[in-house]
Amino acid sequence: MSDESKAQSSTRMITGRVMRLDAKVVHVEAGGVVRLCATRGKLFENLGDRKGPVAVGDFVTVDPTGDPQSIEAVQPRKNYLSRIASSHDPREQVLMANVDHMYVVASVAKPGFSSNRTDRILAACMQRSIPATLIFNKIDIDKKGVLGELRETYAKAGVSMLETCATEGEDGPGMERLREALANKTSGFYGASGVGKSTLLNAIDPELKIKVGKISKYWTAGKHTTTHSQMHRLPIGENSWVIDTPGIRVFRPFGLQREDLRDLFPDFLPFQKQCHFPNCTHDHEPDCAVYDAVETGAIAPTRYGSYFEMLDEIGGHQGHADDDE
Ligand SMILES: Nc1nc2c(ncn2[C@@H]2O[C@H](COP(=O)(O)OP(=O)(O)O)[C@@H](O)[C@H]2O)c(=O)[nH]1
Ligand SMILES: [Mg+2]
Ligand SMILES: [Zn+2]
Structure with missing residues (x-):
């Protein structure tokens, strides 16, 4: 494409929002119309540990002139929810x-x-x-x-x-x-x-x-x-x-560090300040106030159970084979 025609098509670019992803087709809504788009190959370059370039809810720049129309860019995300793709695939799935x-x-x-x-x-x-x-x-x-x-x-x-x-x-x-x-x-x-x-x-x-x-x-x-x-x-x-969304069987948050997990359980906070070690992971450290609070019922054992399982996984434990229902 010449520079001139590139400039022309870029003026026709539109912004839309991703409604749905199929195997190859991305459904993008713009101005009340849903467009079936392909994703430009260049967006698959340099993905690093991300599974794909586009997710539902993304705002994208679409070139409407092609057949099929194409997603040229994904706009920066305000936030996103992601997990480890599966037990066979450690990449980040948004x-x-x-x-x-x-x-x-x-x-x-x-x-x-x-x-x-x-x-x-x-x-x-x-x-x-x-x-x-x-x-x-x-x-x-x-x-x-x-x-x-x-x-x-x-x-x-x-x-x-x-x-x-x-x-x-x-x-x-x-x-x-x-x-x-x-x-x-x-x-x-x-x-x-x-x-x-x-x-x-x-x-x-x-x-x-x-x-x-x-x-x-x-x-x-x-x-x-x-x-x-x-x-x-x-x-x-x-x-x-x-x-x-479809059902999930296993959800393992992506990019979680062992020492950060405890702060994602707000019911632990009042107790964990009193743990002997300031960076206590409530695993098997001595004088763990969180563990004591579980024993007395001040923290629900189910919550501690969830925490403990996640902590164990971060430590290298392999999950189950089926991650989706
Ligand atoms: N008794 C009862 N059944 C419900 C209720 N909400 C959904 N269901 C039933 O649960 C089943 C699964 O619902 P669905 O909306 O497909 O679940 P999804 O997989 O989470 O989207 C259907 O048979 C629904 O009729 C509820 O509040 N009470
Ligand atoms: Mg459903
Ligand atoms: Zn502790």
């Missing part, structure tokens, strides 16, 4: 970019609440300074009455919480608060498969008509309905976006 708020969705039953999964994602949000809310969904089937203890555990960790029953639709518990909170923001919905993320989003906006799963199939056949992360625009406020 799950979503430019999110104002994360909703960590968990159900209190079917599937049962997973402290481990929840705590990992909460820690990752804290690592990236992304404000997070923990949603307890399916409160209608809390037959074992686990909700009370969960509230207590996460209140101690300073986590903001919401209780919902997505199947009751837009008038269900917690939905008004959720709808208000989603206005004029980009919000990520993340959590295990089957907890009700898509059902929640459909309740917020029935026009979305996202496919939801048949409950009985989740843990038997490993069936999942959302196979890609997908950003949707919400008809609330001026500029409201939500990112629906």
Whole structure:
């Protein structure tokens, strides 16, 4: 391309936002229109330990003149959530970019609440300074009455919480608060498969008509309905976006140092100041006030369990083979 024609096409460049990534095609929204774009080869150079150049939520510069149209540049990210791609691939996989708020969705039953999964994602949000809310969904089937203890555990960790029953639709518990909170923001919905993320989003906006799963199939056949992360625009406020994600089985935050992990568990803070060693990792050091607090129940054993498992992994432990559901 001559310099002159390059200059001409650059004047036609448009800015859009990545809604979805398929194997080769990136869905980019600009001005209410979704464009199917290819990613310029040069963006795959010098990736270092990153798995790919583009993530859902990215703002990108698109050259609309080509066939296919092409992503020429990815604009700097305000923030992003990332994990280690898989146990076979240590690179950084960015799950979503430019999110104002994360909703960590968990159900209190079917599937049962997973402290481990929840705590990992909460820690990752804290690592990236992304404000997070923990949603307890399916409160209608809390037959074992686990909700009370969960509230207590996460209140101690300073986590903001919401209780919902997505199947009751837009008038269900917690939905008004959720709808208000989603206005004029980009919000990520993340959590295990089957907890009700898509059902929640459909309740917020029935026009979305996202496919939801048949409950009985989740843990038997490993069936999942959302196979890609997908950003949707919400008809609330001026500029409201939500990112629906497929289920995760294992979430290992990327780039975590052993000594930094303890600060991602705010419920440890009041105690860890009293540990004998100022840089105590609450592993097997003597006179560990965090460990004592777990013994007395001042810190929930589930939280310490999540911490300990993550710490162990950072120390070189290999995870499980399957990272997605
Ligand atoms: N009882 C009950 N079932 C729910 C609730 N929310 C979702 N479900 C059901 O849980 C299943 C999985 O929902 P889905 O939205 O696909 O979960 P996702 O994988 O997190 O997106 C579906 O059968 C939903 O009808 C709820 O609040 N209560
Ligand atoms: Mg879904
Ligand atoms: Zn300690």
